[in-house]
Amino acid sequence: MIDILLIPIALVVVLVMLHAYFGIEILKRGIIFTDLAIAQFAALGSSISLGYFHEEYFYPLTLSFALLCAFLIAFASTRKLHLEAFIGILYILGASGIMMVLSHSSEGMEHFKSLLASDILFTPLHDVLQSTIIYAFIAMALYFVYPKLNGFFRELFFFSLLAITVTSSVSLAGVFVVFVLLIAPPFVSMSLNAKRPLLVSFLFGWFFSIGAIVISYFYDLPTGYSIVFMGALLTVAIVMMASRSEKKK
Template identity: 45%
Template sequence: MQIIELLWPAFVLAILLVYIHTIFGVEIIRRGVIFTDLAIGQVAAIGMALSVAFLDGAYQTALTLAFAVSAAIIIAWATKNVKNVEAFIGLLYALGISSIMLVLAKSAEGMELFSKLSAADILFTSSDELYKDAAIYIPISLVMFFLYPRTKGIAKELIFFIMLAFTVTSSVQSAGVLVVFALLIAPAYAGIVQKKFNPLYFAWMFGSLSIVIALYGSYNLDLPTGYSIIFVTVLFSLLFVVYKNVRSNLSQKLQ
């Protein structure tokens, strides 16, 4: 009973993380800008690194949000104005990660902080942290379901990338950059390659099952939670995609 009381916020947060990230993940894959989320997450983490290294953790959310929104606006502009936009976004990611390493080089706990920024431990999330994230994710999902589909042009691009920036700002602080990337892409990829169900609904189910298994395994085997989430969700997604492709190829040969 005590274990349930201790761990339930982590499992609920895990489901919320899957819920909000797959909304963006399906759209990102369809757009063909896979590294968008990773670049925004990495640039957002610069704000966290600056806060921890120089301000004793003060203004962490404000700095993270400022860098995330800046990256989102740059990418929104680039998608309409830059050729080979994936290369541009890849360079933005490289700039972000190198900036973090330079900032953390000034911190005595640089590598430990970098590991936390990459994949944090959500296993012992408090209920207060859960409620704070829920208060961010739910309004964002409402915007994406009801406002985003009704807009066009640059307004639509800005809504998408700024909502993604707000999501990443919260998620990077809670889970880490690489966990955010895995949750954005892996469940959505599985949802898109199958044709039987709505991609978003399938991604929600697939991602929720994957992350619950990852948390359970992390707790029972005493493994790093963030990297367990990345490993399980990515592995399950890859296996599912390979299975669907092999099955599709066999069906075509038999016809």
């Protein structure tokens, strides 16, 4: 049992650490569905690879579409418009594009399900190590380069790094898992007014994702959807209790 669970647990530990940081920045900007839109564009690129190129050019197409969405969001963030509405339109553009591309594929619906939430229980160790290296370079870029930029280039750099992160994460875990790992941990830490929001985000993200992996293993449930469900359920409960206590004060 330990051998089977070790790799997916290692994967979510790494995923939570980088995604929680991006999630805090996204919540500060007030553009919650940014990651969903980028993830959908990344998924659209992978769908085009499956539907038209027999899964050739998978990574270049996935990354190219994610970067395109990141550029559009960065450009829009410097303009006076309803940014959340614009991001919502990008999301449905990507989602509808996926369905159109996969409509004539015999494997279309299975691929679509895996794009939403993958069964990470059987993720190869090679994929985890490869993504960990990518995330390490992204973390260094966020620490050393990002603070020195400003204006449009600062936003473009941030969303481009988010696009690269999401490209890797979607292929490993799926769109819904990426969203819940990005938003749920920082949402809880901010709702609790944590003095160290990043640390609390890490702990909460690790708690529900590792717990979901163990539960999915023993009860033969889809691992990706178990992570999404448990993360969303606990987040709703904690945020509601936190808001109730604030109201009493």
